[in-house]
Amino acid sequence: MSKLSGLGGRLYRGETSIDFIGKRRRWYALSGLVIIISAIALGTSGLKLGIEFKGGASFIVSKSGGTIAEAQSAIKAAGITGETIVQKIGSNKISIQTGALSNADSNALQTQLAQSFAVDINTIDTTSIGPSWGKEITHKALYGLFGFIIVVMLYLALAFEPKMAIAAIVAVIHDVFITVGIYALVGFDVTPATVIGFLTILGYSLYDTVVVFDKVRENTRSVTSVGKVTYSEAANLAVNQTLVRSFNTSLIALLPVASILFVGAGLLGAGTLKDLSLALFVGLATGTYSSIFVATPILAQLREREPGMKALTKRVQARSGLTNRDASQSPTEAAPVNVLGEAVDTKANYQRGPRNQPKRKRR
Amino acid sequence: MSAINPKSAKPTGHPGRTVAILAIALVAFSALAILQGATSFKLGLDLRGGTSVTLQPRATAGGKITSAAIDQAVSIIRQRVNSLGVAESEVSAQGTGVNRQIVISVPGATGRRIVDLVGQTAELRFRQVLVEGAAAATSASTDTKTAASLPTGVTPALNAQYAALDCSNVKNRQGGGGDDPSAPLVTCNRAGTSKYILAPAEVLGSDVSKATAAIDQQGGSGWYVLLNFNGNGTSKFGAMTTRVTKLATPQNQAAIVLDGLVVSAPRINEAIVSGSAQITGNFTQTDATDLANVLKYGALPLAFDRGEVQQISPTLGADQLRAGLLAGAIGLILVVLYSLLYYRGLGLVSIGSLAVAGAITVLSFLLLGKWIGFTLTLAGIAGAIVSIGITADSFVVYFERLRDEVREGRSLRTAVETGWARARRTILVADFVSLIASILLYFFAVGSVRGFAFTLGLTTVVDLVVVFFFTKPLVSVISRIGFYAQGSTWSGFSQKSLGVSPSKISDSINGFNGKEA
Numbered sequence: 016m017s018k019l020s021g022l023g024g025r026l027y028r029g030e031t032s033i034d035f036i037g038k039r040r041r042w043y044a045l046s047g048l049v050i051i052i053s054a055i056a057l058g059t060s061g062l063k064l065g066i067e068f069k070g071g072a073s074f075i076v077s078k079s080g081g082t083i084a085e086a087q088s089a090i091k092a093a094g095i096t097g098e099t100i101v102q103k104i105g106s107n108k109i110s111i112q113t114g115a116l117s118n119a120d121s122n123a124l125q126t127q128l129a130q131s132f133a134v135d136i137n138t139i140d141t142t143s144i145g146p147s148w149g150k151e152i153t154h155k156a157l158y159g160l161f162g163f164i165i166v167v168m169l170y171l172a173l174a175f176e177p178k179m180a181i182a183a184i185v186a187v188i189h190d191v192f193i194t195v196g197i198y199a200l201v202g203f204d205v206t207p208a209t210v211i212g213f214l215t216i217l218g219y220s221l222y223d224t225v226v227v228f229d230k231v232r233e234n235t236r237s238v239t240s241v242g243k244v245t246y247s248e249a250a251n252l253a254v255n256q257t258l259v260r261s262f263n264t265s266l267i268a269l270l271p272v273a274s275i276l277f278v279g280a281g282l283l284g285a286g287t288l289k290d291l292s293l294a295l296f297v298g299l300a301t302g303t304y305s306s307i308f309v310a311t312p313i314l315a316q317l318r319e320r321e322p323g324m325k326a327l328t329k330r331v332q333a334r335s336g337l338t339n340r341d342a343s344q345s346p347t348e349a350a351p352v353n354v355l356g357e358a359v360d361t362k363a364n365y366q367r368g369p370r371n372q373p374k375r376k377r378r
Numbered sequence: 379m380s381a382i383n384p385k386s387a388k389p390t391g392h393p394g395r396t397v398a399i400l401a402i403a404l405v406a407f408s409a410l411a412i413l414q415g416a417t418s419f420k421l422g423l424d425l426r427g428g429t430s431v432t433l434q435p436r437a438t439a440g441g442k443i444t445s446a447a448i449d450q451a452v453s454i455i456r457q458r459v460n461s462l463g464v465a466e467s468e469v470s471a472q473g474t475g476v477n478r479q480i481v482i483s484v485p486g487a488t489g490r491r492i493v494d495l496v497g498q499t500a501e502l503r504f505r506q507v508l509v510e511g512a513a514a515a516t517s518a519s520t521d522t523k524t525a526a527s528l529p530t531g532v533t534p535a536l537n538a539q540y541a542a543l544d545c546s547n548v549k550n551r552q553g554g555g556g557d558d559p560s561a562p563l564v565t566c567n568r569a570g571t572s573k574y575i576l577a578p579a580e581v582l583g584s585d586v587s588k589a590t591a592a593i594d595q596q597g598g599s600g601w602y603v604l605l606n607f608n609g610n611g612t613s614k615f616g617a618m619t620t621r622v623t624k625l626a627t628p629q630n631q632a633a634i635v636l637d638g639l640v641v642s643a644p645r646i647n648e649a650i651v652s653g654s655a656q657i658t659g660n661f662t663q664t665d666a667t668d669l670a671n672v673l674k675y676g677a678l679p680l681a682f683d684r685g686e687v688q689q690i691s692p693t694l695g696a697d698q699l700r701a702g703l704l705a706g707a708i709g710l711i712l713v714v715l716y717s718l719l720y721y722r723g724l725g726l727v728s729i730g731s732l733a734v735a736g737a738i739t740v741l742s743f744l745l746l747g748k749w750i751g752f753t754l755t756l757a758g759i760a761g762a763i764v765s766i767g768i769t770a771d772s773f774v775v776y777f778e779r780l781r782d783e784v785r786e787g788r789s790l791r792t793a794v795e796t797g798w799a800r801a802r803r804t805i806l807v808a809d810f811v812s813l814i815a816s817i818l819l820y821f822f823a824v825g826s827v828r829g830f831a832f833t834l835g836l837t838t839v840v841d842l843v844v845v846f847f848f849t850k851p852l853v854s855v856i857s858r859i860g861f862y863a864q865g866s867t868w869s870g871f872s873q874k875s876l877g878v879s880p881s882k883i884s885d886s887i888n889g890f891n892g893k894e895a
Contacts (some may be wrong), residue, residue, distance in 0.1 A: 023778075027785055067686075077693060094548070118497065119548055122490060136490070138725060141689040148434055148685030153479040159822030166818055167811075174807065208757065210829040211819060215834065218815030222768075226775060229804045244776070260778040267716060267774060268767035271709030275763055278705035283698065286425075288705065291760050291830065 023259035027130055029252050036251040039312035046189060046309055053196015062199050065206035065290075068153045070115035070146030074124065078132045079107040086111050089131035093124040104284035115146045156210045163214050164191070175228060182314035183224045184307040188339065190220050193301045194294070208287045212294030219268065220302025223261055224310050230257045231311060235318075238327065245328045248313040254311050265303040272296055393851030400734070400847045406596075407741050415747035420831065422755030425699040427692030428485035429492045433682035435476070443476045447679040452480055454589035454675050455496050460486060461671040464496070469496075486692070491664065493580055499637050499681050500672040503559055503585030504615065504655075505576035506622055507631040508642050509534050513545035513571055529629065531562060531577050539564045545573045557638045567640040568659070576633050580618040585611025589673035591666035601666035603657040603673065612653035636669075674831070702759035709763050713770050723776055723862060724853075724870030725841060728773045731849040735769050738840045746836075754829070761833030768812060768834075768842040773849055775808070776801040777870070784871055790857045798850055805845055812838045 025031040035042070066073055076086070086101045086109050100112040109132075116124065123141055129136040144152075151211050167187065171180040194213060198205055230253040272295045279288025318324050411417065423430055435443045435451075448471055456469040464484050471478040484492050494632035508529050528537060544550060545566035558564050559579035566573050588606040608617055622630045623646050633643040634657050642659045661669070690698075713732070717725035739762060779801040785792035815834030822826055856862045862869045 023781070024785055027782055050569070065667040077691075077696070117549070117552055118493065119552065121687075125490065137689075138691045138693060139689070141687065142689050143684070143687040145683050145685050147683060148432065151434070151685070155822060162822060163815070163818050166814065166890075170811070170814060192405045205427075207827050208830075209758075211830055214819055214822075215815060215830075218811055219768070221577065221811045222771070225808050225811060226804055229800075229807070233800075250393070256782070257778075258772060263720065263774045263778065267713055267770045268764075270712040270716060271705075271763045272764045274706045274708035275760055276711060279884050281699045282704070287756050287827070288701065288760055291757065291827075295764065374603075 026124045026255045026258050029255065032251070032255050033258070034146055034251060035254045035307060036247045036312050036315045039308075039316065042308040042312060046193070046305075049196065050189070050192050053192055053199065056196055056199040060199055060202065062195070062205050063202050065209075066112060066142070066144050066149070067206050068149050068156070070144050070149035072113050072116045072121055072124075072141065074111045074113075074128060074139055074141050074144040075104070076109045076111070076128055076132050076134060077107055078109065078134050081107070081109045081132050083109065083302065085109075085131050086128065090124065091125040092131070093120065093127040095120060108284065110284070115149075116143060124317055152207060156207060160210065161216065163217065164188075167217065176232075179228050179232070179314055180238045182310045183221065183228070185239075185313050186224055186310035187217055187220065189305050189309050190217060190298065190301045193305075194298050197297050197301075203293060204290065206287075208290035209294045211296055212291040216295050216298025216302055219299065220306060223264065224302055224306040226260060226264070227254060227306050227311055228314070229258050230254075231314065239323055242327060242330050243334070244360060245331045246318045246324045247328075248331075250311055250315045252320075252328040258307070261307060265299060269296070269299055271300065326348070393854035396847055396851040397855070400843075404734075404737060404741070407745065411741055411744045411748075414745070414748050416744040419743055420694075420747040420751070420753045421699065421755045422758070423483050423485060423688070423695070424690055424756045425695050425702070425754065425759075426485060427690050427695035428483060429687075429689045430481065430483040431493055431496055431688075432683060432686040433482070433497060434685040435478075435480075436681045436683050443680060445475055445478075446480050448476065451680055451682070452677045453584070454678055455480060455482060457675040458495055459619050459669055461675075462492070462762040480682070489688075491668065493513035493684070493687055495668050495672065497682060497691065498672055499678045500576075501557070501584065501635075501637055501677045502673055503557075503635045504581040504618065505563065505633045505635055506580050506618065507574055507628045507633050508562070508577055509537075509540060509575040510574055510631070510643070511540075513566065513573055513875065515542055515544035532575055536562055536564060536575055542573050542728050543573050545570045551639060554620070557635075563635070563638070564582075565635070565638055565640060567643070568636075572640070572643075572796075574633060574643065576635065576640075579635070581607070581611055581614045583677045585614060586673055587611070589670040591661075591663070591670040593666075600658075601661040601663050602659075603661070603666055603670045603675065605655045605657065607653045607655070612651070615653070615655065616651040619646045621733055623649055666868040698756050698811065702756055702763075706759065706763045706766075709766055717770065717773075722867070722868045722870040722872075724777055724780075727849060727852050727856065728770060728777070730852065731773055731844050732766065732770060734848050735837070735840050735844045738843065739765075739837055742836055742840065752832070756828045756829075758829030758833045758834060761830040762837060765834060765837035765841070769837065769844065772805045772809070772841055772845045775804050776845070776849065776853070779804075781871070790863045792873060794857045798853075805842075807841055809838050842886050 022031060035080060061283045085100045090099055090101075090111065090113070095113055095116070104110050111128070113124070113135045121141070123138055125136055125141065127245060128139055164187065168180070168184050171183045198209070203209070231250045234249045234253045235246055238246055272292050275288055276292035276296055279286065279292055282290065282305065319328065400546060435448060437443055452469055452471050459469055459482060462484070464486055467482075467484040469480065469482050472481050473479055482496050484493065508531055528534070543564060548570065551566050551568065551570050561578055563576045564574070565576065579636045585607050586605050587608040590604050591601060592604050593601050618632060622632060627645065631643045631645050636642045641657055657669070714729050717728040719725070721728060741798065743752065743754060747754075776798065780793050780797040784790060786828070788796060813835060816831045816838060819831035820835065839875040862871060866872060
């Protein structure tokens with residue numbers, strides 16, 4: 016652990032630096048590839064919607080030693096036609112999923128199940144969703160998804176400078192695509208709980224982006240007036256400086272989610288807990304990735320196109336061509352010494368960091 | 379979003395006082411909770427077992443969906459549910475205007491009885507039988523007589539519809555009501571053994587003044603429902619029975635039609651002018667009682683589809699509650715362990731803050747349960763667990779800031795303030811994003827997952843309170859304690875854990891700037 020926090024110090028001063036922004040093509044290519052795979056998966060196998068969306072009924076019979084064959088004979092006896100899925104959950108539960116059933120059919124099946132398994136009819140856990148209700152839930156979920164994304168975008172546009180907002184929005188859309196793709200690819204069930212978990216994680220992924228962008232903003236505030244580092248270098252330092260924080264916040268957020276997933280999937284089998292935490296888990300991972308590898312590089316790229324920033328980059332390049340980087344006579348070289356100094360102007364941060372950054376990969 | 383000048387960050391005076399005020403508030407609210415008797419959580423049906431039914435109004439030929447009709451339906455369904463006498467049953471309309479659904483939740487293992495009881499429209503009609511026949515569909519040629527020989531009131535179109543109807547198929551026996559009382563009706567009986575062509579209704583459910591379940595001891599016909607008509611109903615029923623007694627079978631039968639299906643179609647041997655009638659039909663006591671209750675409180679003004687039905691047994695409820703608590707405990711332990719391992723002494727602040735946040739959250743659940751009927755569901759518990767991480771994240775944001783400031787060479791006491799000035803902004807923006815997210819989720823969420831959004835929003839507010847009134851003042855206090863201020867090994871501020879090694883420091887001073895570190 017202390018090694019990790021020691022790493023935090025080195026990242027902070029820019030002694031250890033990972034070039035997130037310079038190697039952006041690599042990250043873009045990776046994200047692009049995953050998005051293409053997602054799109055293919057979505058196009059070919061599509062999302063596996065839960066009964067809440069398409070309508071249907073689910074029955075869970077708790078009976079140790081109950082068999083799938085018993086359930087199937089009950090289904091037959093009740094005269095239920097159409098596709099049914101019978102599964103064993105754990106050692107003592109049998110789950111039966113059918114298409115949408117009328118109340119009479121549903122009652123008949125419950126009676127048959129109670130008979131066939133010799134259990135009290137009131138111990139059968141039932142969920143039944145009518146087809147029109149399923150449609151309504153689907154509409155609501157879609158409205159929710161789009162409404163949420165629009166409001167979040169508006170907020171970002173107001174809270175950040177325009178280019179930061181664009182970068183954050185690209186990251187959010189990136190997360191949506193990848194998460195949906197993973198669900199299509201793996202074939203996880205999509206239920207209302209999944210959608211809610213997913214929307215929550217969009218919010219959380221923004222939290223991460225907010226933290227990184229706050230530091231970027233601070234580091235780049237006077238970048239043009241000082242003229243020693245480019246915008247990209249200053250932004251890259253910001254990502255590195257917040258790396259430990261991003262890692263810690265994501266890990267700490269992930270720990271409870273993982274425990275819900277573990278308990279939900281392990282002890283309860285299917286259900287709200289599993290759906291919710293699985294979406295959170297997948298979303299948290301892509302969200303953290305995108306705020307570091309997608310949002311900041313895009314922001315840097317957008318800002319570097321500005322004439323002022325282009326000029327700055329030229330100036331910095333010209334400078335580094337003229338001066339010997341390790342020469343200690345450079346006045347800014349004194350900055351790291353000040354790590355111990357009593358009062359350092361915080362604006363000096365980026366001055367020592369980025370200069371040491373790209374060349375000194377000592378680790 | 380104004381920039382924060384670190385120099386303007388003054389030490390917020392009296393950190394001890396702030397913590398004391400928070401402590402007093404906590405004690406006061408705890409006392410309030412005890413005084414108001416809010417000492418246990420209100421658990422949702424998914425945690426203690428029960429049945430919930432969501433009914434969607436269905437547009438029928440009979441009438442349009444209006445807001446008033448939905449309100450009326452809610453009160454009728456509430457009376458029906460209350461007739462069961464199960465404590466803490468709830469009936470409410472959710473949504474807005476005519477797009478509302480009626481949500482019924484009843485705790486305990488009442489299961490299917492509730493589902494049948496609340497969903498019935500209970501449109502009762504007395505119709506004269508015109509044609510009666512066996513259940514199966516018949517080919518038109520054998521059944522269709524020439525127009526001249528059809529009984530009065532039966533058109534060739536009705537006859538064709540009758541011929542095609544197969545009552546042995548359960549799909550044709552869904553009922554549901556919504557039939558036009560002033561038009562003839564082609565339908566089955568409930569058991570699916572006969573089919574009928576019925577004349578327009580002559581007596582309606584609204585003409586019934588009283589309905590009771592009774593048992594026929596002598597006749598052996600078992601449980602039946604006794605109906606008493608009001609004045610209007612008595613005269614109409616009297617007229618109907620007087621007229622049909624003179625007719626030949628099957629036209630001398632009066633069909634009792636409930637929600638579009640024939641319950642029974644007794645032959646009327648003599649005019650009934652007493653103003654009462656019996657519905658028989660192999661009822662159990664429960665069947666008869668429920669039917670009497672349904673008829674007593676009147677028909678619903680609308681037909682409803684069962685949108686969602688959930689029956690959770692108390693066993694599953696207990697399992698889910700246990701799983702939720704277990705997940706919470708594991709999550710909390712993991713976060714505490716990580717905080718301690720990574721932040722050492724500072725981790726204690728984080729644990730203390732989590733404890734305070736936990737206490738405030740539990741108090742809010744208890745008090746909100748009392749004040750606004752907040753119920754804790756499985757999704758709500760999940761929201762609370764997820765919020766452990768999000769709450770701890772605010773501490774991480776502050777602590778990392780604090781350590782950055784110390785790395786820059788500030789003394790801990792100064793760093794506490796400058797770091798706070800910057801972390802505060804980030805925490806506010808980030809919590810605001812969470813808050814927007816949870817408010818939106820609350821409004822977009824359907825049914826049980828709403829609880830998730832609610833707890834998430836609530837705990838975000840709790841997080842803000844804790845960070846501002848507990849964590850920050852506490853850090854100010856400990857920054858004056860030697861253990862932390864001098865950067866002891868286990869304080870979380872040691873040079874080693876900050877990544878500033880003493881040897882490197884001397885190197886830096888000598889101008890070697892950590893080259894060989």
